[in-house]
Amino acid sequence: MKTSMCIGKRLGLILACLLAWVAFATRYAAAHPVAQGTLEIVVFPERISVTATVSMEEVLVAAVYGGQKHASALEMVHGHGDYLLAHLRVAADGQPLDGFVVKRPEQAAGRPIYGFEYRVESGAPRRIALQEDVLREFEFAPGNPWEASYVVHVRRHGGPAMEGLLLTSREPLVIDLNAIAQERGAWSSIDKARMAKDYIWHGIMHILSGYDHLLFIAALALAVATLWDLVKVISAFTCAHSLTLTLSVLNVVRLPGNIVEPMIAASIVFVALQNVIVPQRSRGAGRLGVAFFFGLFHGLGFAGGLLSAMEGLAGFAVGLAIVAFSLGVEIGHQMVVLPIFGTLKIVCRATPQAAHVPERVLRFGSAVILVAGVFYLIVALP
Numbered sequence: 001m002k003t004s005m006c007i008g009k010r011l012g013l014i015l016a017c018l019l020a021w022v023a024f025a026t027r028y029a030a031a032h033p034v035a036q037g038t039l040e041i042v043v044f045p046e047r048i049s050v051t052a053t054v055s056m057e058e059v060l061v062a063a064v065y066g067g068q069k070h071a072s073a074l075e076m077v078h079g080h081g082d083y084l085l086a087h088l089r090v091a092a093d094g095q096p097l098d099g100f101v102v103k104r105p106e107q108a109a110g111r112p113i114y115g116f117e118y119r120v121e122s123g124a125p126r127r128i129a130l131q132e133d134v135l136r137e138f139e140f141a142p143g144n145p146w147e148a149s150y151v152v153h154v155r156r157h158g159g160p161a162m163e164g165l166l167l168t169s170r171e172p173l174v175i176d177l178n179a180i181a182q183e184r185g186a187w188s189s190i191d192k193a194r195m196a197k198d199y200i201w202h203g204i205m206h207i208l209s210g211y212d213h214l215l216f217i218a219a220l221a222l223a224v225a226t227l228w229d230l231v232k233v234i235s236a237f238t239c240a241h242s243l244t245l246t247l248s249v250l251n252v253v254r255l256p257g258n259i260v261e262p263m264i265a266a267s268i269v270f271v272a273l274q275n276v277i278v279p280q281r282s283r284g285a286g287r288l289g290v291a292f293f294f295g296l297f298h299g300l301g302f303a304g305g306l307l308s309a310m311e312g313l314a315g316f317a318v319g320l321a322i323v324a325f326s327l328g329v330e331i332g333h334q335m336v337v338l339p340i341f342g343t344l345k346i347v348c349r350a351t352p353q354a355a356h357v358p359e360r361v362l363r364f365g366s367a368v369i370l371v372a373g374v375f376y377l378i379v380a381l382p
Contacts, residue, residue: 045124047119130174276363
């Protein structure tokens, strides 16, 4: 009797932790409400010129969510210049700069391009800082705000460029102009290290702030029995999403978001439902095939925020970005699956006579994930 009560308490604690984890993920994380663009920055002694290339998705979200749903497409595109100016902040040597729009698109097609200028009053700047909170006031779903991020290219007028830097709403991008190599075409080790760090961090946050991936890999981790099972199923998922991520960024394979997002949502529902209804099929070769198949679509989801912005980068920069981002994604995966696996192992060792505990955790935990997955599927359907 005491053993049963002890087992029940432990089971309840595990389920409470799972519920809290999933609730946190679904409340504060976003699926893929990310619009990606590029910023070309040229620093002159008396001014800073910024050319922003954005997605039509960013323009439409800002206009429709901002109450301009009845405006024409061209009016939305024109108005987005003022919106972007208000949400993109530039500082030189610690002093905020006032900017103004100098170029607006003439048509509502392709990727709109905007030009901005920021006056510098105190001479040629040595360091510039960028901050942005574009789209952050708009929600993709309850508790899930949109986000825009930008690949940044910076150069002094007439000098070489520092390429591939990443600007997101999470932290400002500070650029030491004196660190840019003086020889044209040079690529300093500082630039490589910074780009790798930025994209690794971007990959980690893409997982930890994306409840679609959190839910899917949590459902996979709940079903594994051994560390070797965990390695195999996560490796299958990794191989699949790495393949489509690379092919997508290289423009070999691409699918529209209205296909990719529902398929990612369907992957959560399928795996969680399989765990609940037929848990005996949640391991083995069949589960590896499921992880690989759906991993292909998750890779396309990873790539969705990088594709357009990385166009035009040098081959080395693209390769470095893919490798660093993929590494960050895997670090994010391990930050999720290892605690889940470790907790289950500790509980099983503490209650060796309770062979039914892992199956109960699998079923009840997967039921919670299933509910969240159905919610995401409803949101993701066009």
